[in-house]
Amino acid sequence: MLQYETLNEYRALMYARKLKDMFGKNAQLVCREIGDGNLNLVFQITDKLSGTSIIVKQALTYARVVGESWPLTLDRARIESQALIIQHSICPGFVPKVYHYDPIMAVTVMEDLSNYLIMRKGLAARKRYPHFARHLGVYLARTLYLTSDFALPSQVKKKKAAQFTNPEMCKISEDLIFTDPYFNSETNQFNPLAAERIEEIWNNNPLKLEVAKLKAGFLTHAEALIHGDLHTGSIMVSEEGTKVIDPEFSFYGPVGFDIGVVFGNLLLSFVSHGGHTQDAPERNYQAYLLATIEQIWGYFEQTFRELWEKESKERMTIVPGLLDSYLLHVLEDCAGYAGCEMIRRIIGLAHVSDLESIADPNLRAEGEKLALSIGQKLVLERRQIQDIKDVTCRVSEIAGYGTNQ
Numbered sequence: 001m002l003q004y005e006t007l008n009e010y011r012a013l014m015y016a017r018k019l020k021d022m023f024g025k026n027a028q029l030v031c032r033e034i035g036d037g038n039l040n041l042v043f044q045i046t047d048k049l050s051g052t053s054i055i056v057k058q059a060l061t062y063a064r065v066v067g068e069s070w071p072l073t074l075d076r077a078r079i080e081s082q083a084l085i086i087q088h089s090i091c092p093g094f095v096p097k098v099y100h101y102d103p104i105m106a107v108t109v110m111e112d113l114s115n116y117l118i119m120r121k122g123l124a125a126r127k128r129y130p131h132f133a134r135h136l137g138v139y140l141a142r143t144l145y146l147t148s149d150f151a152l153p154s155q156v157k158k159k160k161a162a163q164f165t166n167p168e169m170c171k172i173s174e175d176l177i178f179t180d181p182y183f184n185s186e187t188n189q190f191n192p193l194a195a196e197r198i199e200e201i202w203n204n205n206p207l208k209l210e211v212a213k214l215k216a217g218f219l220t221h222a223e224a225l226i227h228g229d230l231h232t233g234s235i236m237v238s239e240e241g242t243k244v245i246d247p248e249f250s251f252y253g254p255v256g257f258d259i260g261v262v263f264g265n266l267l268l269s270f271v272s273h274g275g276h277t278q279d280a281p282e283r284n285y286q287a288y289l290l291a292t293i294e295q296i297w298g299y300f301e302q303t304f305r306e307l308w309e310k311e312s313k314e315r316m317t318i319v320p321g322l323l324d325s326y327l328l329h330v331l332e333d334c335a336g337y338a339g340c341e342m343i344r345r346i347i348g349l350a351h352v353s354d355l356e357s358i359a360d361p362n363l364r365a366e367g368e369k370l371a372l373s374i375g376q377k378l379v380l381e382r383r384q385i386q387d388i389k390d391v392t393c394r395v396s397e398i399a400g401y402g403t404n405q
């Protein structure tokens with residue numbers, strides 16, 4: 001293609017037909033648009049003869065969820081494909097393989113993961129994934145450590161940070177996560193039944209100060225190549241495997257952000273499964289979610305420590321105490337960013353189906369208010385957090401379960 005044109009199912013099929021080495025000459029291709037995200041088009045193209053399939057993902061010139069009134073950079077497709085390639089090289093088992101990137105059409109052609117399920121849907125159905133915590137902990141430690149100043153020569157890292165300068169996508173997060181939800185902004189959308197609680201947040205200056213500090217960290221702490229939007233809709237799971245997709249918000253940012261966004265989304269699932277409930281299946285599933293958070297952190301920390309020991313290039317990493325102090329800083333950030341993610345998914349523009357699917361607005365408001373309380377506590381008390389259990393115990397306490405889940 002010589003110039004950008006928006007794909008539809010027919011055009012995506014024709015596009016796939018022209019891709020070299022992807023399908024045989026006699027392939028019988030069929031195409032389906034399967035995108036359900038806020039921003040892009042996603043086509044699955046299958047050869048009915050061989051069963052071979054690929055994904056063709058195209059960035060639109062605007063945000064899909066809002067329409068043409070919200071123009072968006074096509075450069076996000078470059079960021080996504082280049083981040084996927086790096087993350088796949090670091091963690092081949094946990095990231096889809098990129099087959100082709102087309103800068104003119106803003107298209108990334110990648111491995112089809114349709115035998116996996118979007119994690120948010122699995123969590124809604126109270127499914128348990130036995131390997132998920134280990135996979136994600138390892139993914140986080142490897143992608144974050146191996147792109148950081150600890151593992152890369154400082155000039156290489158700075159060039160990578162320049163390659164992944166992603167100003168327009170970062171601005172979306174700066175506004176939608178760290179700014180708009182704390183004021184009566186036009187972009188906000190919320191359940192009127194939670195309005196009183198939300199107005200309290202707008203008037204809570206100590207909370208706004210802590211969020212402003214976390215935003216300053218997001219703006220300035222170029223620690224590692226982060227995914228930048230690691231919610232449970234960006235993770236695909238099966239009984240055996242875990243895959244992380246959709247890194248179009250990638251940039252050099254704070255390590256605690258990715259971990260915090262995952263935790264925030266697991267906690268949004270937690271609140272969606274009932275507030276002060278005595279119902280045993282609900283409570284069991286909530287306990288599973290808290291255990292998953294503890295395990296992710298455990299595997300992250302263990303792998304990060306091993307990498308620090310074996311892979312460090314930065315000479316000062318041998319100084320006793322630096323690793324412990326860095327991990328504590330990451331844990332604090334992680335709690336704060338988890339809190340920010342929870343709050344923005346209740347007050348801001350982009351909500352999550354975990355809560356949106358609760359039809360009864362009163363019941364939904366209960367979950368939303370619980371999410372706001374947990375989010376607020378994690379932001380405000382993050383400096384008192386020394387251990388991952390300090391996070392999960394706070395959640396249990398607010399949910400009315402005491403501290404011994």
Ligand SMILES: Nc1ncnc2c1ncn2[C@@H]1O[C@H](COP(=O)(O)OP(=O)(O)O)[C@@H](O)[C@H]1O
Nearest residue numbers: 035036037038039040042055111112113114246
């Ligand atoms: N590699 C893939 N394999 C299978 N399905 C995918 C793949 N990438 C995306 N999808 C599907 O498309 C949906 C939207 O993809 P996503 O990358 O999250 O788009 P957006 O950038 O618009 O958020 C996902 O929820 C998933 O169902």
Ligand SMILES: CSC[C@H]1O[C@H](OP(=O)(O)O)[C@H](O)[C@@H]1O
Nearest residue numbers: 037038039063065176229233350
């Ligand atoms: C208008 S962008 C809102 C929201 O959408 C992104 O998520 P996704 O592309 O995975 O659907 C991101 O979380 C943005 O904050």
